């Protein structure tokens with residue numbers, strides 16, 4: 001009988017590695033790439049992570065039952081996190097009745113809960129794109145993390161991973177396809193909303209008007225000044241903190 005690894009690798013046309021437990025799929029790929037043991041593209045999927053990494057040095061809780069995958073890719077000018085968010089939305093939408101929303105820049109929400117986080121890490125000539133999806137709410141929920149949630153619908157985990165990888169590699173072959181940005185904009189949670197953010201040590205309030213082709217968040221300040229944000233945190237004007245701080 002063919003192994004799942006071989007079946008997936010044959011289907012995708014590049015190596016796929018399935019592991020029960022790793023510290024972090026992003027870390028494993030970065031280290032193997034640095035030692036030149038692997039080359040892009042390739043995909044690592046783990047059942048669980050002991051040191052799942054999130055943005056801004058945070059951790060990403062990764063118990064069994066979720067999907068934790070990282071792709072090693074050639075470095076690209078394309079906005080990888082935007083592409084990844086759309087690839088995950090498209091895969092979830094074709095496999096489930098759910099319609100995820102995107103919280104700029106790279107978090108996916110379902111029913112007001114964060115169900116997916118994305119972490120892109122660049123290296124010299126390569127990039128690692130990590131995607132974590134909470135498929136099922138663990139017993140006891142996500143204690144202390146009211147914003148975290150899960151898809152909680154029947155899904156084939158490895159098929160979902162394959163479809164995400166297929167959507168993503170397809171987008172990278174045609175990076176100027178306007179449907180990617182269109183799909184991102186249609187799913188954006190923050191458009192039209194008042195947000196606060198910090199820039200140059202200053203707390204600012206603004207209204208979100210959209211996202212540009214590089215994934216920058218377009219905002220207009222009360223005095224009419226326009227700015228483009230490329231990184232950092234944004235908070236809804238009400239002061240509600242939207243970023244998913246995964247349980248430690």
Ligand code: BTN
Pocket residue numbers: 023024025026027049051052053054055056058060062067068069070107116117118119129130131132133244
């Ligand atoms: C975030 O929400 O801040 C980003 C979370 C990214 C988690 C994924 S899970 C697979 C990959 N491996 C990691 O260690 N992190 C990413």
